[in-house]
Amino acid sequence: MTLRIGIVGCGNISDIYLTNxxxxxxxxxxxxADLKPEAARAQGEKHGVRAVPVDDIFKRDDVDLILNLTVPAAHAEVSLRAIEAGKHVYGEKPLATSLADGRAIVAAAAAKGLRVGSAPDTILGAGVQRARRLFDDGAIGSVVTGTATVLGRGMEHWHPNPEFFFKPGGGPVLDMGPYYIATLVTLLGPIKSIRATGQIGRRERLVTSEGPMRGQTISVETLTTVNALYHFENGADVVFLASWDVWAHGQLPIELHGTRASIxxxxxxxFGGVISVAEPAGDWTAIDVGGETLGRVNWPAAEPRLANYRGVGIADLAAGLREGRPHRASGDLALHTLAVMLGTLEAAxxxxxxxxxxxxxxxAVLTEEDAAALWPG
Ligand SMILES: NC(=O)c1ccc[n+]([C@@H]2O[C@H](COP(=O)([O-])OP(=O)(O)OC[C@H]3O[C@@H](n4cnc5c(N)ncnc54)[C@H](O)[C@@H]3O)[C@@H](O)[C@H]2O)c1
Known part of the structure; x- marks a missing residue:
């Protein structure tokens, strides 16, 4: 049984989904479909798929799931419309921009017996999943402390239209937080409480990227630096640093310290990368996951370090429907992730x-066997 997908939103990110x-x-x-019919037409022609008006895609008999690749501000409206029309829904991150909308999506789907899934599905990649298996095997022990960091100088030097990044709904926590929070929850389980501080590092940002806004100044209306402390239900305390006020740094994305080892x-x-583990008596040992199914350079020729398998969360949802089991990149995980992100800003x-x-x-963990069943390669 094949899950038939209708894509709403044919922008930047749609290409990788249409390829995979x-x-x-x-x-x-x-x-x-897309609000801009020409965008839908172009992607339809490129990938050999029918382009249809937005209003029609929700009514089609040959669509079981709406893949929502619109901008974050439209996520709730499009997902609720899909559910109303009796379709399963999977969306790019974040699930919604308010907790009320996120809750409404999950509740509406549950009431109709439909599935909700959400990016990021990098949590199903070989990097996170191999780390998860080390936790499940007891190799790391119970995590006591750790750090997760996403630091940079911002968006105004490369993105042609960077204003929205600095307005409410933008900022480093909502933009990049989903990857870090969903990964920590995949490894450690849910987050119970949040402490945080935050700042607007610079009140104004000068746009230096090529594009229509070059030379203009953006007035910043959201926190650009947040230092958070997450207390997990399993007892772990992990510091999350998210900032666009950093010129250069020496931090690693995620480092966790357990009672048996550091990772x-x-x-x-x-999706891929190199894990390092240090046991009490030893130095760091590297584990390269490049040989695993969702850690390889993917087809046709993604940059090696990207190994971009976006869409695997939908394949897992489709398998979950066939097998009558939950899928992993779920609406509940996305709602928890959204609650943590908004809670972080509130705490700060x-x-x-x-x-x-x-x-x-x-x-649930995704084994090598599970991964190979989803991605024949
Ligand atoms: N671009 C990336 O590299 C990237 C990476 C990861 C995740 N994402 C996420 O993917 C989503 C889309 O990002 P993007 O970069 O492709 O944006 P984009 O602006 O390039 O494309 C969004 C498309 O959605 C269409 N659209 C907007 N509202 C709509 C509506 N109500 N109905 C139908 N179509 C509508 C727009 O016309 C546009 O073509 C965002 O949630 C973003 O966070 C993007």
């Missing part, structure tokens, strides 16, 4: 501890 989905087992794209997890924005701006009400089940 026909190659996963059990998924096919049957229609594409360095590869960049959670990618209000100077109080935020308890996370929306918890989730730690997603």
């Amino acid at each position: 989905l026909p190659r996963f087992r059990g998924t096919a794209v049957t229609a594409v 360095r997890v590869p960049d959670p924005n990618f 701006t209000e100077g109080r501890v935020v308890e996370v009400a929306e918890t989730c089940v730690q997603p």
Whole structure:
């Protein structure tokens, strides 16, 4: 049984989904749509898929799941419309931009017996999953402390239209947080409470990228630096640093310290990479996951370090439907991730501890065998 997918939103990120989905087992794209019909037409022609008006895609009999690749501000509207029309839905991150909208999506789907899935599915990549197996095997022990860091100078020097990054709904926590938080939850389970501080490092940003905004100044209206402390239900305390006020740094993406060993997890924005483990008596030992199914350079020729298998979360959802089991990149995980991100901003701006009400089940491990069943290569 093939899950037939209709894509809404034919921008930047749609290309990789349109490339990968026909190659996963059990998924096919049957229609594409976009507010800009020319964008849908162009992607449809390039990938041999029918382009249809947005209003029509929700009504089609040959669409079982709407893949929502619109901009974050439109995520809730499009996903709710899909569910209303009786379609499963999978969306790019974040699930929504408000907790109320995120809750509404998950509740509406549950009421109709439909599935909700969400990026990031890099959590199913060989980097995170090999690390997860080390945790499950007891190699790391119980995590006591650790750091997760996503630091940089911002977006105004490369993105042609960077204004939205510095307005409410933007900022480093909401933009990059999903990769880090979903990965930490995949490894350690859900987050219970949050402490945080935050700053707007510079009130104005000068756009230096090529494009229509070059030379203009953006007034910053969201935190550009957040230092958070996450307390996990399993007892771990992990510091999360997210900043666009950093020129250069020497931090690693994720380093966790357990009672048996310390572990360095590869960049959670990618599927592959190198894990390092240090046991009490030894130095770091590297584990390269490049030979594993979702850690290889993928087809046709992604940059080696990217190994971009975006869409595997949908293939897992399709397999979950066939096999009558939950999928891993789930709506509950995405709602928990959203609650943590918004809770982080709340903790930082209000100077109080935020308890996370929306918890989730730690997603099941994806074995090499499971991965190979989804991605024949
Ligand atoms: N571009 C990336 O590298 C990247 C990487 C990871 C995740 N994402 C996520 O993917 C999503 C899309 O990003 P993008 O870079 O492709 O954006 P984009 O602006 O290039 O494309 C979005 C498309 O959605 C269309 N659209 C907007 N509202 C719509 C609506 N209501 N109905 C139908 N179509 C609508 C727009 O016309 C546009 O063509 C975002 O959530 C982003 O966070 C992007």
